[in-house]
Amino acid sequence: MKTRRLLFLGICCLLVLTGCGPKHITKYEAFPKVYAERPLAIIVLPPINETTAADAKEYYSTTIAEPLSFSGYYVFPLEVISEIMKNEGIYDTETLINLPPHKFKDFFGADAVMYIWIQRWSTSYYVLGGNVSVSIRSVIRSTTTGDDLWQYEGTIVEDTTVTSSGGGLAGLAVAMVATAIKTAATDYVPIAKRANYMIINSIPCGKYNPSYDKDREQKVIIEKVMKTRK
Amino acid sequence: MKIVYIMSIFWFLFVTGCATQEPMYYWGNYSSSLYKYKKQPKEENLKAHKVCLINIIDESNKRNKKPPPGICCEYGYILLKEGNTQQGLYYFEMEEKNYPESKVFIDRLKKFTITDKKE
Numbered sequence: 001m002k003t004r005r006l007l008f009l010g011i012c013c014l015l016v017l018t019g020c021g022p023k024h025i026t027k028y029e030a031f032p033k034v035y036a037e038r039p040l041a042i043i044v045l046p047p048i049n050e051t052t053a054a055d056a057k058e059y060y061s062t063t064i065a066e067p068l069s070f071s072g073y074y075v076f077p078l079e080v081i082s083e084i085m086k087n088e089g090i091y092d093t094e095t096l097i098n099l100p101p102h103k104f105k106d107f108f109g110a111d112a113v114m115y116i117w118i119q120r121w122s123t124s125y126y127v128l129g130g131n132v133s134v135s136i137r138s139v140i141r142s143t144t145t146g147d148d149l150w151q152y153e154g155t156i157v158e159d160t161t162v163t164s165s166g167g168g169l170a171g172l173a174v175a176m177v178a179t180a181i182k183t184a185a186t187d188y189v190p191i192a193k194r195a196n197y198m199i200i201n202s203i204p205c206g207k208y209n210p211s212y213d214k215d216r217e218q219k220v221i222i223e224k225v226m227k228t229r230k
Numbered sequence: 231m232k233i234v235y236i237m238s239i240f241w242f243l244f245v246t247g248c249a250t251q252e253p254m255y256y257w258g259n260y261s262s263s264l265y266k267y268k269k270q271p272k273e274e275n276l277k278a279h280k281v282c283l284i285n286i287i288d289e290s291n292k293r294n295k296k297p298p299p300g301i302c303c304e305y306g307y308i309l310l311k312e313g314n315t316q317q318g319l320y321y322f323e324m325e326e327k328n329y330p331e332s333k334v335f336i337d338r339l340k341k342f343t344i345t346d347k348k349e
Contacts, residue, residue, distance in 0.1 A: 041331040055269070062265040066257050069298050074329050077300030079264065080307045084342060109334025189262050208254065 027204045028216035033149045034204045035216065037142055039111035041074040043104050046082055046093045047116035056121045056134075059192035064116070066193065067200040072209025076108060105143035112149060115139045120155070130160040132188070134195050140203070150203055156195040158228045194228040255298040258286045280308060287324075296328045303332065303339070310343045318343070 028035055044064050049057040061082075065075045090096055097115060104110040120135035133155055140150040202220040205211040211218075263282035267275040283305040290297040306321030319340070326336045 041329075041335075058265055058268050062268065063261045065300060066255075066261065066298070069255055069257075069300075070253065074299045074331050076332070076335060077304040077307070079268075080300075080304055080339070083307075084339070087342070107334075107338065109331065111331075187262075189265050193261055 024219040024221060026216060027202070027218050027220050030202065030220050030222065031150050031204055033142070033147055034140075035213075037111070037144065037149060038207075039073070039140070039142065039149065040207050041076065041109060041111045042068060042114055042140065043076045043081060043108055043110040043112075044068070044078055044114045045096050045116070046078070047118050048093050048097065049118050051118055051121040053118075053121040055188070056118045059188045060116060060118060060196070063189060063193040063196050064114075064200075067197040068114075068203075070209070071200055071203050072206030072212055074206075074208070076110065081108070101141050101143045101146050103143075110143055112140050112142050115141065123160075131157050132160055132191055133157045134192075136195070136199060138199060152199050152202065152222075154199075154223065155225045156198055156228060157225060158191045158194065191228070198226050198228060254295065256286060256290045256293060256295055257298055258282055258289065260286060260298075260301075276308070280305070283308075287321075297324070299329055299332075300325075302328070303336065307339065307343070315344075 044061070047057050047060040061078050065078060068075045085091075085096060101113050104113050115138065117137040118134065119137060120133070123132050124130060134157075135155045137153040138151065139148050141148050202222060205213075205215050259282055263279045267279045283301055286301050287297045287305065302321045302325040306318045306325065308318075309321065310318030322336050322340060325332050
């Protein structure tokens, strides 16, 4: 038992020392323009859904404001914005996307615009588990300079496996059925929210977060594929 | 003696390290409520979303927090659309007071909802 523990510790040390794993860079190195421009008010445009999942757009647009606000930014109410746009005769997101960014400054007083493309939304179920994976590309663009201040492109994977609590084969069968049901009838709001939290995590903190301007040296992990934690 | 000293350092690290910070905002069940309303824009779901919004505002006040960005504005906008101008403007002002950077937006919204009515 003791040797096993020692071996485990040894491996841990080795991992830490060799530093394998994803590349770590600081927030400042990754997104210097955010520190240079210091945007505060961000307008999030309705996501562009490139997938066949009809609801993906709503899942994203209703769960993005919360994580962005916790990062310290002012987020315009998405619902109100989209209604105003409709009243202005802009119905489709594509038209919105092609508007020059400075229009959002003149019209709403926004410092930056956030664009989101949902590239893939898939649910898979396999014998011993299941998952939901979402591929996203997102950009925050300055309304002053038109530069991209921050961007993310990658896939978020949420494990929907139901773990069996023992019970041998019978327990396994129960868990398998439970996973299948869970993957088919999952409430995607919390999943979309967790995915948004993961994506937003790398943005340098805004004015309303206590870490504002203190997170330059904070390491960000930018991975192509990230797994959500519940 | 030395052990007590070391232990108190550990204790200090433990306490300060694990102190979970109280979240900055109270969002209630905003996402689920809004999602439901967007999927089925029924009167019933709008009512539920209004309850959700006012609950966020009340609960935030109770906990000495600012209501999250956009919430007062969204609530005021719904009230204005329903013809409750006075109350609607009251929540617009609350948004602007909490988040001065929303001024341009709120001003436009005011103009927008008032001219909308004249038509």
